[in-house]
Amino acid sequence: MAARSFYVTTPIYYVNAAPHLGHAYTTIAADVLARHHRQRGEDVFFLTGTDEHGEPVALAAEREGVSPQELADRNAERFRALAPRIDATNDFFIRTSDAEHGARVQEILEQVRANGHVYEGIYEGWYCPRCADFKTEQEIAEGNTCPIHKIPLTREHEHNWFFRLSAFQEPLERLLTESPEFVRPRSRYNEALSFVRSGLQDVSLSRRKLTWGIPVPWDPEQVVYVWWDALLNYVTALAYARPGQDLTAVYWPATCQLIAKDILKFHTVYWPALLMAADLPLPEQVFVHGYLLMDGEKMSKSLGNVLDPFAVIDRFGSDALRFYLLRDVPFGQDGSVSAAAFEERYERELANDYGNLASRSVAMVRRYRHGVVPQVPCDPAIAAEFEGLPGRVAALLDAIEITQALEEVWQRVRRLNRYVEERAPWVLAKDEAAAGELDVVLATLIEGVRALTVLLAPWLPVTASRLLEALGAPEIGYDAAALGARSVTAVAALEPLFPKQP
Numbered sequence: 001m002a003a004r005s006f007y008v009t010t011p012i013y014y015v016n017a018a019p020h021l022g023h024a025y026t027t028i029a030a031d032v033l034a035r036h037h038r039q040r041g042e043d044v045f046f047l048t049g050t051d052e053h054g055e056p057v058a059l060a061a062e063r064e065g066v067s068p069q070e071l072a073d074r075n076a077e078r079f080r081a082l083a084p085r086i087d088a089t090n091d092f093f094i095r096t097s098d099a100e101h102g103a104r105v106q107e108i109l110e111q112v113r114a115n116g117h118v119y120e121g122i123y124e125g126w127y128c129p130r131c132a133d134f135k136t137e138q139e140i141a142e143g144n145t146c147p148i149h150k151i152p153l154t155r156e157h158e159h160n161w162f163f164r165l166s167a168f169q170e171p172l173e174r175l176l177t178e179s180p181e182f183v184r185p186r187s188r189y190n191e192a193l194s195f196v197r198s199g200l201q202d203v204s205l206s207r208r209k210l211t212w213g214i215p216v217p218w219d220p221e222q223v224v225y226v227w228w229d230a231l232l233n234y235v236t237a238l239a240y241a242r243p244g245q246d247l248t249a250v251y252w253p254a255t256c257q258l259i260a261k262d263i264l265k266f267h268t269v270y271w272p273a274l275l276m277a278a279d280l281p282l283p284e285q286v287f288v289h290g291y292l293l294m295d296g297e298k299m300s301k302s303l304g305n306v307l308d309p310f311a312v313i314d315r316f317g318s319d320a321l322r323f324y325l326l327r328d329v330p331f332g333q334d335g336s337v338s339a340a341a342f343e344e345r346y347e348r349e350l351a352n353d354y355g356n357l358a359s360r361s362v363a364m365v366r367r368y369r370h371g372v373v374p375q376v377p378c379d380p381a382i383a384a385e386f387e388g389l390p391g392r393v394a395a396l397l398d399a400i401e402i403t404q405a406l407e408e409v410w411q412r413v414r415r416l417n418r419y420v421e422e423r424a425p426w427v428l429a430k431d432e433a434a435a436g437e438l439d440v441v442l443a444t445l446i447e448g449v450r451a452l453t454v455l456l457a458p459w460l461p462v463t464a465s466r467l468l469e470a471l472g473a474p475e476i477g478y479d480a481a482a483l484g485a486r487s488v489t490a491v492a493a494l495e496p497l498f499p500k501q502p
């Protein structure tokens, strides 16, 4: 039987500025899912990339006195370089300035037009050039400003091609009421549904004012409105990610599309409507996470309140960043981040709870058993508390409960620490009659650390591979995730996994 396929995407990021922690956040979350599903033997495709056309990029290029293509080339490289720095294992990196993407967008839009969903008209209304968004009345903040970017909206009057979004009012309502799982979490689902119920107006499909974009195939004087161009990346990438191969039938529809709430309307309303208009299947789920906040505001380049992910990684390593972001901010909700909170988690949880547990366990086997792990079954009390853990973690990750899944594992990390204190191996080691008991404690600790490390590998991939290597049990497949699934025979010396910071 063919392995189940799992296709996960991040938004494609604007190349109007360098990447910041907010971008790293979504990519890390998608990577945790991709790695976990690979552990389960699924056929995973993980896509990220850059959104290069439209006003946000054209205006930034103008400000910097370079061409949009130059700015795009420069910043796309920075985004591309971010992925390996955060240990993201994306299978492809799409740039919407790729010629193959442009050609496929044109083909799909021709289909939308042939299906009768395109007409010529005049747009009159408010527009945010940073969001590249034609704002509806309920999306406008006081004084005709953008609620996201806090800048004045512009008044647009433009003759262009329109997409008949209003024709999808009823199909979208049906989609959302029949498949409430299409948008998660629930609060975001409610937002999508209420947007649809408030009444859909047709949206521009093209822009006449701009030249930086994909030409409209039947009217090359105009370019495709950047959101349609951008949304289609999720489909177009599959056609050319692997030269000579079309992966569309293998991976489309996507299993899980991650976004933050800033782009909810585009992904939960425009996107399914466009797919329906093009006769393409809809993704299984759009998961909307919250904002990383600093000083109570959304972290964003234009607001100038950003933490530099590269600086954090240089000092603490990418695992620590991955862990912190998905542990401290419940995935799906907004949450504040700060250097102080990061350092506190690093010290207390990574260095002490987990790093120390691994170091102590290995050191005790080396000290009391010359590095040879006793071949006895694990302590039944601990085994009972680990029972069913891989299944629970998998179920939580299937529900995109990334923080909850990590907490489920962390409870066992803490449990093993308590076990060390309860059994005090250093006391047992002094009593020859307790040699059998010490064997059980040591075997349980090593096997416990191993099994938990397999489960933690999606969050802490670098650490997991170092530690499992030292245990001589490098497998991270899901069948190695249960307590007792493998038996470690000997341990090698282990440098601290999360060194104390000066």
Ligand code: MSP
Pocket: 010, 011, 012, 013, 014, 015, 021, 022, 023, 025, 026, 051, 230, 231, 232, 233, 258, 259, 260, 261, 262, 263, 290, 291, 292, 293, 298, 299, 300
């Ligand atoms: N180019 C569009 C998306 C097109 S997708 C077809 C865009 N780009 S963006 O560069 O502004 O990226 C927005 C996305 O970056 C958010 O949806 C989220 O995934 C991530 N984030 C950016 N800042 C963030 C926070 N402060 N907090 C959480 N996520 C953040 O919109």
